[in-house]
Amino acid sequence: MSFLLYLLLVLFALPSLQAQDGKQPNPEKEKVIGGIIGAMLEREHYSPYELNSEFSREAFALYLDRLDPSKQFLLASDVDELTGSADRMIAAVVEGDYTLLNRASAMLDERVKTAEGFYKDILARPFDFTKQETVVINPDSLNYSANNAEMRERWRKSLKYSTLLRYLSLVESEKLDEAVFHKDLEEKAREQVLKNTERWLDRVEKLDRENHLSRYINAIVNVFDPHTEYYPPLEKENFNIGITGQLEGIGAQLREEDGFIKVVNIVPGSASWRGKELEAEDQILKVAQGDEEPVDVVGASIDDAVKLIRGPKGTKVNLTVKKPDGRIKTIGIVRDVVVLEETYAKGAVIETGARVETGEGGRKFGYIDLPKFYTDFTRTGARKASDDIRRILQEFNEAGVEGVVLDLRNNGGGSLQEAVDIAGLFIEAGPVVQVLDRGNNRQVLSDNDESIAWKGDLVVMVNSFSASASEILSAMLQDYDRAVVVGAPTTFGKGTVQRFYDLDDYLNRRYSDLAPLGSLKITTQKFYRVNGISTQFNGVVPDVILPDVFSAREVGERSLEHALPNDTIPSARYSQWLGRDIPTEMLVKASQKRVGAKEFFNLIGERANIMRAEQERGTRSLNWEDAMAEQKELDAEADRMEKATGELSHIDVQALPSDEGSEARKAMVEEFVKGLKKDAYVDEALSILNDMHTLSLQYGWSFNEEVTPKGTE
Known part of the structure; x- marks a missing residue:
């Protein structure tokens, strides 16, 4: 069955729609996204592929590389299990079947929890940096770990290497004697690596269904060529900002740090800059649209926070922030065009x-x-x-x-x-x-x-x-x-x-509730x-x-x-x-x-x-x-x-x-x-x-x- 015919069938055979949690699949929406993308590729791509088992294996190889690029999470047995579905990856998407994606996402979550069970223990004790041992830094040279013990050992070396790099940086920044090993700096380096690892694993755990779906679909479309890409709504918005140099919002650069959304910088000339209340180092605790009830963003991902803070020019957003001195303050900002x-x-x-x-x-x-x-x-x-x-x-x-x-x-x-x-x-x-x-x-x-x-x-x-x-x-x-x-x-x-x-x-008006689908x-x-x-x-x-x-x-x-x-x-x-x-x-x-x-x-x-x-x-x-x-x-x-x-x-x-x-x-x-x-x-x-x-x-x-x-x- 061609994608074009499939698309027509799927758009007129959808069951009733229900609201979906951001972490949970929306089968109806994902079926439509896959169908439309397949139809568009078949009709518009410069050099279309025959969507067969060979194509599926190519797509699966890309997906596997992106699912665990450093080979720190998945075991060889996990990969063997997933590989069993490689030949049908594209056929399953045609049928609206995302079983492979669901299993891979769940598997990654399981292995992240496994890593969370031992990385703190590894970093709790000093490393012996007098030993002559090496770490492999090129994932292409690695096989997947055979078991949890091998996975732990890989993590031990990786964390040890990160600690060593941090130690060298501290020695340089504090201008200490390089000929002497400083145990207190080694401890400080481990503490910093611990904090960075916590943040990293937290970001991995916070990946929502849209992130997982995007990675999966892009593994498929990138087999056509590396510049054919699926963009979820926020990513397309970010692309537009890059090509126009403008956005509508408050004009604050943000980052996620220790579970908080922190202001890194205020864009000169922006609404935040003119208001002179929001400042670098402020932590954003809550976001409210106009007179609506505020939404707590502590523990939220940076993407979720940005979705709440950005908005059309002329609309008001109220931010509850914690200042560096501990004061809690609510700041009202009328959104405007931000020029980059x-x-x-x-x-x-x-x-x-x-x-x-x-x-x-x-x-x-x-x-x-x-x-x-x-x-x-x-x-x-x-x-x-x-x-x-x-x-x-x-x-x-x-x-x-x-x-x-x-x-x-x-x-x-x-x-x-x-x-x-x-x-x-x-x-x-x-x-x-x-x-x-x-x-x-x-x-x-x-x-x-x-x-x-x-x-x-x-x-x-x-x-x-x-x-x-x-x-x-x-x-x-x-x-x-x-x-x-x-x-x-x-x-x-x-x-x-x-x-x-x-x-x-390309979405039938009867199913407009599925929008936005992305680009x-x-x-x-x-x-x-x-x-x-x-x-x-x-x-x-x-x-x-x-x-x-x-x-x-x-x-x-x-x-x-x-x-x-x-x-x-x-x-x-x-x-x-x-x-x-x-x-x-x-x-x-x-x-x-x-x-x-x-x-x-x-x-x-x-x-x-x-x-x-x-x-x-x-x-x-x-x-x-x-x-x-x-x-x-x-x-x-x-x-x-x-x-x-x-x-x-x-x-x-x-x-x-x-x-x-x-x-x-x-x-x-x-x-x-x-x-x-x-x-x-x-x-x-x-x-x-x-x-x-x-x-x-x-x-x-x-x-x-x-x-x-x-x-x-």
Whole structure:
């Protein structure tokens, strides 16, 4: 039976609905969620799978890894029992049967209780750190424990290792003699590990049915590809906050600590910040909506507390809090829009002084940091990345900068349309990216606006975590010879496009009480550079490669299970921006000379090799002298790195006038400027810009000339 047919049957065969406890299954709701998700995947996914027993085994393997990733809870016999249902995992979901999930969740709860029965006893006595023994830290190298005794021994070593790490940290923070073992610190370290373990197990026990269901369903949908995901309602809300940089609430960052919801920070400019009553370190005891009775949140999970505290703009929430001095106080806050300024693009004008050692003259450049390609799909007139970049470029033009650095490091993507619109700010018009759907239908997304916001030299910075829309933009600017791309040996390698589907839209109105069901993000397309090459798996290779701490490790798309393969399609027809070829070899040679002379970049290369060795080494010593010797080496390396990352005295960084707005913006921009003054990568990007400027003067390049079009339609 196809999922589509199954969906129709299930939506018209539901029994009467009853309210469900958050820890208990809601069979009707889960049946509908599974049915809708299956139907959507069959109909919309770029590369649909045959949902057979082989698929089920792949899904089960993912689920097992996520159920107990460190192999600290489940026994080998538990895994054997669960594996008996592996072949029918997907078939059971089609039938609305979640027996495997129910058994696995119950099994995990049982094993957590087993661990609770002995971890305190283990931590009640001092560890012998003079013994020569090791702990395995790579779960892939471990088998599941054969029995409770083996499980206890695994926990003993794990807790001993955690205590050793905490001990080393305490010795350093209290500046004590490293050559002597301090028994009082060992006791203090065990107490801290005990508290952390209590918190961790408490969080595991508090996982509600929605958490368990989400993990189960995502193990299934991730077999299609790692970016197809099910989002429960709160997770989708958090995703929207990330892509828009806004939410409606009180503006307090919270964490769960010792059974209490504690305020960590107040967002500048928010309703809480304006009210000046709620403060960091306050413990939230109760939450009331307007005039309603308060709900006790002591012992609640952070997710449950957030659901109560967030709410629509203009509504009132009353928080009963305990102040650090013990006072109990009720604070009323009218919710408002909270702006997360760190989401948005930031610009700065950087003046570089003349450097005698390199012969570089002083120049003025513009710098843009774009954390993500943000937009708000639900509101017209909302803030967009392309609008902010256009504004910043206008300010650069007014300031008379001679080149621009666009920083896409750690930018994981966002809106595809925003990537297209931002690309259009740097060219007259032309194709930006090609997309291909499951029907092999090719679409070329183009910039049709012939206006250009910036015509001068351009450097784009990337690293191993520049992904998706960042790769679209950097690849297009590289293909057009519009910019020099600078950074890690390759970017992340995500060459797929996702679309969100609200599952409530597919719910029959007769069963609206089941809502909200959550959302499904499905990979519906792959994208390709204008030259037809895919960034999937391989990423974007910069023109000028800089040392990167992750270069020796397997990161990015190629490290993810079930990632879609790389392929190519025909090139689109496009015209390169400049009437010349950028002399990359000249820029590379000059950069390599500078980088090779800087201790910072040499240390980055050393650190990359250390990280690779650490990743390959599957065990750690539990002897304190061995651990202290290793720590000394790491501390020495960290000291060298700190000395090599001092403030750059030859640059002057000024924030843009438009950033002198809200208090929230001012606070964020101040930290942003401080960071730029110590960023060796930005310094090298500026030097490359300087080289480009010098070469353009030397060769007399024109910035408005086009060459023969490339590619075919």
